[in-house]
Amino acid sequence: MSDNIKTREFSISDYDAALELWQRAEGLEIAEGDDREGVSHFLARNPGLSRVATDGSAIVGVALCGHDGRRGYIYHLAVDPAYRRYGLGKRLVQECLDGLRRVGIVRAIILVADYNLGGAEFWKRAGWEDIPGAVPMGIDV
DSSP states (O other): OOSOEEEEEOOGGGHHHHHHHHHHSTTOOOOTTOSHHHHHHHHHHSTTTOEEEEETTEEEEEEEEEESSSOEEEEEEEEOGGGTTSSHHHHHHHHHHHHHHHTTOOOEEOOOOTTOHHHHHHHHHTTOOOOTTOOOOOOOO
């Protein structure tokens, strides 16, 4: 891993590289709303919260972050496999949480696919907890 890893705000111009990274990430599902237009709306609604990590011009990590006014959410955290185990995912999450705190959010939530055992282990090591009794549900509108 390079010593020149930098992090910054996610811009819609990062979308193609982020999508490519998301598609390679095990356990990460690309779904409705994850197209360029949906991500653009998300970024506009949550300015300054989503993050990318770069090594030179290459995007090697990404996290979408936003809130609904009372709870924060982190979506699509992904780190290039060659850059894992160096704390980059933890760094991106911390920057997202710092941004949420700045806008007054005091609790954040994530969704981890039940088959994404590696992802669940990452989040548990980082101090995140299961929400007992909660069952994710959804509907297409």
